[in-house]
Structure formats: structure tokens, C-alpha cells
Amino acid sequence: MIYHVLIVDDEPIVRQGLIQFEWESYGFEAVHACNNGREALQWLNANQVELVVTDIKMPGMDGVELSGKIRELYPDTMVLLLTGYNEFTYAQQAIKNGVFDYLLKPASDDDFEQVLSKAYKHLRDREEKKRMQETMTYHFLLRNQVKDSQFSMETLNLARYPEHAFRLVLAYLPSERMEAEIADRLAQHKFVQLNKREWVMLATEDEMEHISQAFGNSGVELGISSSQPNRNDIPAAYKEAGLALTGKFLCADQHVFHYSDSASEEKQLLFVTDILKKIMNWNTRIQGSTDKQIKHFLSGIVEEIRVKGLAVPYIKQLMVSMVSVLEKELSMVPFFLAEEWDRAKESFLNTVGTAQNLDVIEQNLCNGICEFIEKLYHQNVQAKESAKLQEVLDYIHEHYPEVVSLDVISEVFRMHPANFSKWFKENKGNTFVDYLTKYRMDQAKQLLEQTDLKLTQIAEAVGFQDARYFGQVFKKQVDLTPGEYRILFK
Numbered sequence: 001m002i003y004h005v006l007i008v009d010d011e012p013i014v015r016q017g018l019i020q021f022e023w024e025s026y027g028f029e030a031v032h033a034c035n036n037g038r039e040a041l042q043w044l045n046a047n048q049v050e051l052v053v054t055d056i057k058m059p060g061m062d063g064v065e066l067s068g069k070i071r072e073l074y075p076d077t078m079v080l081l082l083t084g085y086n087e088f089t090y091a092q093q094a095i096k097n098g099v100f101d102y103l104l105k106p107a108s109d110d111d112f113e114q115v116l117s118k119a120y121k122h123l124r125d126r127e128e129k130k131r132m133q134e135t136m137t138y139h140f141l142l143r144n145q146v147k148d149s150q151f152s153m154e155t156l157n158l159a160r161y162p163e164h165a166f167r168l169v170l171a172y173l174p175s176e177r178m179e180a181e182i183a184d185r186l187a188q189h190k191f192v193q194l195n196k197r198e199w200v201m202l203a204t205e206d207e208m209e210h211i212s213q214a215f216g217n218s219g220v221e222l223g224i225s226s227s228q229p230n231r232n233d234i235p236a237a238y239k240e241a242g243l244a245l246t247g248k249f250l251c252a253d254q255h256v257f258h259y260s261d262s263a264s265e266e267k268q269l270l271f272v273t274d275i276l277k278k279i280m281n282w283n284t285r286i287q288g289s290t291d292k293q294i295k296h297f298l299s300g301i302v303e304e305i306r307v308k309g310l311a312v313p314y315i316k317q318l319m320v321s322m323v324s325v326l327e328k329e330l331s332m333v334p335f336f337l338a339e340e341w342d343r344a345k346e347s348f349l350n351t352v353g354t355a356q357n358l359d360v361i362e363q364n365l366c367n368g369i370c371e372f373i374e375k376l377y378h379q380n381v382q383a384k385e386s387a388k389l390q391e392v393l394d395y396i397h398e399h400y401p402e403v404v405s406l407d408v409i410s411e412v413f414r415m416h417p418a419n420f421s422k423w424f425k426e427n428k429g430n431t432f433v434d435y436l437t438k439y440r441m442d443q444a445k446q447l448l449e450q451t452d453l454k455l456t457q458i459a460e461a462v463g464f465q466d467a468r469y470f471g472q473v474f475k476k477q478v479d480l481t482p483g484e485y486r487i488l489f490k
Helices: 012-019 036-045 063-073 085-096 110-142 149-156 178-186 205-215 229-244 264-285 291-306 312-330 338-354 360-399 407-414 416-430 430-452 456-459 469-477 482-489
Strands: 003-008 030-035 050-054 078-083 100-103 165-171 198-203 221-224 256-258
Touching: 003 012, 003 036, 030 036, 030 198, 030 256, 030 456, 036 050, 036 063, 036 360, 063 078, 063 100, 078 110, 085 178, 100 110, 100 407, 100 430, 149 482, 178 456, 198 205, 198 229, 205 221, 221 229, 264 291, 264 312, 291 312, 291 360, 312 338, 312 360, 360 407, 360 430, 407 416, 407 430, 416 430, 430 456, 430 469, 430 482
Parallel strands: 003 030, 003 050, 050 078, 078 100, 221 256
Antiparallel strands: 165 198, 165 221
């Protein structure tokens, strides 16, 4: 941290030399210079510094009188006196009056460095002590342990906090490494550190916009309570700010979150109940839904969670409930892939347990659970198609000796002939007519090899009323006449 210095000296050369001194090397910055005590006091009336370096002997108001005024009006401001040997008695008196230290002119670099190091350490120690006191104050406040007694007010130094309407701002550092980078900025804005990740402050309405702008893009996450009427409401405000921060789970790309009435526990429970009813009512329709309809429903649940601003514990509870409902219903789907489901479910529940935002859960829901559902339904469709195809083939194998035309079989399976023809080729790889013809020829071969039936009898046995036409088809399929085939293979 850099501390600010006011230089007061009536000698221009000395004043200029002090201005040009390398204050930054010791943690200080010279922000202004005055010619005398009166001018310095007037400047301090509108500005604030941590250290005043002043000559002891000046016209109008000397350094001793100035230091007394500073102690009276600005007790947190330290004074360092520069004095000549003949003024040493005055310096000793000033020390008794509360001046931090003095230096005899001309001071060596080592002397100056020593006293500045001492001043810097004193300021840092005082700042740390003040921060610890304020942290303790906030802990008392947040635990509702402060009563409206004069003793509590004085002991905890509450006078610096807003007396009337305020909002509590809870700053959360996503990583501990951010503490070193941003701690000073938070402290400068009156934040008090509660632990390595949390800082807190009370802010008036006028301060809120400035705080949001100052830290909106810093990586710090701000949870802001609703407006509270007095300090007795600090515990409630702290709880609200914490609930507001859970908005990060819903909107990962935002950094400032305001508490809304919808975050109240009563309304959260109503939201949860409402969504659970939707899930339970929907579960009975899972088996009659397509994979796209299921994915659409799940995405809708996630969006409703986001819109209603559910708190993280409720979100995770709903996700677990939703998976349980899915498992119960999907396991009843024919050809259920139990091992693959177990892997998808385990991955999703692990994600739910560790996810830092809802986007991650939604992504895993789509890439894991929904992909499984899509695969299951695709396999189920294939299985149904395979079963249907087998049913068609069984019909062909049983009725091939009869008249089995495209129109007949389409009617049996309640399909349009054109649709049946297309479906059969897509699932079997060849046309219905080609398959039927080949099957009939295979049966004819067996009869030619294993029996002495006449060709007219064999033709009729495999579904041909015209033996001559049967011979033509057989010749085309086998490249031999039925008679040649019998001679060759019987």
C-alpha cells in the first residue's frame, strides 16, 4: 500500500528537495506541498494524508502549533517534524504532544530512511489492527450479537457504519491467489476481510453504483443484499448477499448479483415443488415420447431453473430427482442398456456434485444423459424394425407357396405398397420381389435335390402356377434349367 505525504516548509529549496525525494522507495507518495502551517491546515480541511512532514519553525503557524491542530482535528494523521539543533527543545515538546517522530536538519539519507521505515511499519500495523477490529466487528454483527447498548456501540466502533438504509455487499474471491492482487483495492473501498475468500462492507445507495463499477470486471464476485432499514438487519442482509452470490451458478459470465425477492426460502421451496410436480407428471409419458421430445423437456427444465433463479442446493436436488425418474422409466424400455446407463448416470451425478455453474450441468446433461437416451431410442427403433422385418420374413417363409404379392403382404402388415417396398429394401438390402423369388428358388433346389417330384409339382410347391414360367425364372436365377440342376446335384 502507498501512503500519502503532505510537505510543509517555508524554505523553497528545502520544500523542492523534499518533493523530489524518492518517497516511492519507502512506500510513500508526496501529493502536495505548503508554505506554512495555516496553508497546510486549510489544505487538510479538504484532503486526506497519512503523514505530514513539516518544518518546526515557520511564520504564521509553526510546526508545533500545526501538529497540535492536526492531532485535534485529524488524529489518524501522523506528523514528522524537521528541526534544527536550536529548535530541539520545541521538538521534544511536540513529541510529548503526540508527534510521531522528528529529524534533525540536515538529516542524512540513513536517518531519513530509518524514520520512514519506522513510519511505514507503524501505519501498516495500525491498518492491520484496524482491519482486525473491523473484522471482529462484522463477525459480531453477522452473528447478531450486537445489542443496542452504548457499550456495544463504543466497543465495536459502529459509528462509521451506515445508521439508516444500507445494502450489504459480500465480495467473494474465486481463488486465494487473488487476495494479494486485490486486497488493497478492497480495503480502500472500506471492505472488511472475513476470511481468505470473503470481504464484506455496508454501502449506502449512493455508493452502490461506484462499487459495482469498481469491481464489476475485476474477477471478484459481488453479492448485494436488498436495502435494509437499520443495523439490526445486518445478519439478514448477509444471508441475502450469500444467496445473491449463488446467481453465479446460474449465470457464469456475470460478476455482480443482486438479491431478489424470488430468492426467499419460501419461494424457492414453491419453485422446487412446482418443478418436481412437472417431472413426476411427465415421467409416465417417457416411454411414449421420442428422444427429441425428452431432450426438449430436459432442456426446458434447466431453462426454468435458470429463469426462476433457484439456489444451488435445490438445483442439485432437482437434478438427482430428475435422473431417478429417468432411470425408473427408461429401464422399462425394451433393450435397455443397463451398463451404459450406469456410466452416463455416474458421470452426470459427479458433474452435479462438483459443477461451479449450471452451464456445466446442462452441457453434461446434453452430452451424457441425452446422448444415452438418443442411443437407446435409436437402438430400440432398430430392434423394433428388426423384429418387424423378422415377422415379415417369417410370413414369407410360411406363405411362399401361396400368392404372396406386394399388394397382399402390404395389406397384411398395414402399409402402403410403395412404403412397404421402400421399407423392406432399406432394412433387408434387396427388394421384396427379389427376396421372395430367391427364397422360392432355394426351396426348389432342395426339392430337386431331395425328391423325385415332377417339375410341375415342384413349381406349384414353391408358388408358381405355370411350370414353364417357373423354369424360366429358375434358369435366370441359377443359370441352369431345373432338369440340368437335378442331374448335376442329385
